[in-house]
Amino acid sequence: MFAYWIILYWIKITYKCRCTRKGPKIRYKDVQKLEIKPKYPYCQEKMIFVTMENVARFKGQEYCLHPKLQSTKNLVKWFRIWKDKHRVYEA
Structure with missing residues (x-):
């Protein structure tokens, strides 16, 4: 019985770490976070989560994107550039 719970826990952990979906076509300007x-230790790859703005198509949904896809790498790159450019500095 104990082994059964360990296996279920292991499946739950390994399932959490997999971001295999490409997701919809996401523009960096539509990303909120x-x-x-x-x-x-249980996951071989970093996980990339994007939370979308409340625009008509996405309505604040969260997506887990596969880190090795070129589209994900481009999204991260352009989102960081855009955020740095539009950063609001408080006095």
Whole structure:
């Protein structure tokens, strides 16, 4: 019985770390928040989560994107450039 619970826990953990979906075509300007989670002992790849703006098509949805896809790499690159350019500095 104990082994059964360990297997279920392992499946739950390994399932959490997989971002295999490409997701819809996402423009960097539609992204509200970008989170890059580091590699964990149970996960071989970093995880990239994007939370979308409340625009008509996405309505604040969150997507987990595969980190090795070129489209994801481009999205992260352009989102960071855009955020730095439009950053509001408070006095």
